[in-house]
Amino acid sequence: MRQIRYRNIADDLRGRIAAEEFGAGGLLPSESTLCATYEASRVTIRRALETLRDEGLVESRQGFGWVASSDPVRQGLASLGTIESQLRESGRRSARDIVGFRFIEAPATVRPLLGDRVLEVRRRNLADGAPFARVTVWCREDLGAELSKADVTRHSFYELLKVPLGGATQTIGARQMSADDAELLDVPVGSAALVAQRVTSDAQGVPVLVAEHVFPGHLTEFVVELGVGTIVEDAPGLRLVE
């Protein structure tokens, strides 16, 4: 059976991190040391570490090293099934593509939640080079002020914002693909789009982030498991708008 090296290394490191092998600071051995212990090249080691970073298990600081992140919220990230983790499991490469980064007057839908001025980041998510999602994130100006374009390219907002988060509300709807999004995602204008809007709040319930995800309808679906108590005739969670 063929093996994919960096996945085995990532698995092993996951275990060692879980076993708290790296002491109080959680500082991992340097990349070159890991190269020696696993007898792998630095590219391979980095790919393993980068997948762990995507899962929120470790963080990296240039010139310092790789640190196991102790934040329980971030540790929780690993176990959940996001699209990007699905991509990794199936061996596809996921990437992000920043197509906009600016401080603007808040759009009408966002203003009541985040205030008048916001940081808007528009991003494209790619699987194996092909775009599969357009994501726009709005962030309160005071929280986004110190973020750079390079930050949001490499890290998720949840990693960057040093604010304890409380919860989120997600709404999923269907729209026709706009001209802008159609071009970004390489699908026909007017085709079906699955749109997820999420409002994330801090521990006090104050909204911190608003994100809008647009997926091509033919590529994505949303799955909900309903327990025995929630069985009802109609689709639960659905609501009429407007």
Next chain:
Amino acid sequence: MRQIRYRNIADDLRGRIAAEEFGAGGLLPSESTLCATYEASRVTIRRALETLRDEGLVESRQGFGWVASSDPVRQGLASLGTIESQLRESGRRSARDIVGFRFIEAPATVRPLLGDRVLEVRRRNLADGAPFARVTVWCREDLGAELSKADVTRHSFYELLKVPLGGATQTIGARQMSADDAELLDVPVGSAALVAQRVTSDAQGVPVLVAEHVFPGHLTEFVVELGVGTIVEDAPGLRLVE
């Protein structure tokens, strides 16, 4: 009867995939390895693999290999109220409208779940006289045999079926409105449709009902509350299809 080599190979591979012989990643041996094990040429091996790909059992990635497409992780999410309860709360009148009631050969999407013959009930849901959903319910023939059209008009399937239910899996997607549905719902053909498909199983996990709900995209959205533990960068529950 002459043996057709690549079909035998495909059958064998089907079995090995079903037996999960290829581990977590689901990575199959390379084509050349399969050539050796089956003592066949690469063209033959590829034809076997390609038929499996047509069936959706495996996927291929150039330069990487053949991967058994695994069932995506299904994610449990809290549910909310139903549309009809919302309608009642907001003082609107909800009504149902049976537009089809017949025993038929099961459609391809339903047959693997419910068997060859099913009862199909097509229904329209109205709010204050205006249609807002087209619902099709398929029911195992043996369970639906004693139901009449009058029964399904007045009662929900969950009331009618005297079977203890176990749980359900709901998938939500976006499509363009078909001509049929557009006419039933009085919206333009090709406009955005929110589609919810739900498979309901009995206490033993055997599927009992399959329902497909089609909503006009501009009228409906799906709401999910996420607790602090489930906060992630990407929309949880969403998955890539195809």
Next chain:
DNA sequence: CTGTAGACAACCATAAGACAAGTGAGACAG
């Protein structure tokens, strides 16, 4: 139509190395 055999392109994982940029600790002058 099925199968064999081979060749080539495109792509992926990995190796090995070079250089830029950041960090931290110790040496050293004041």
Next chain:
DNA sequence: CTGTCTCACTTGTCTTATGGTTGTCTACAG
């Protein structure tokens, strides 16, 4: 003691190369 400089070490990013894998094509035989 304080500030500054240097230097070893680290990560970030890039290039080049190799072997293995799939994608596609041609030629040929039953």
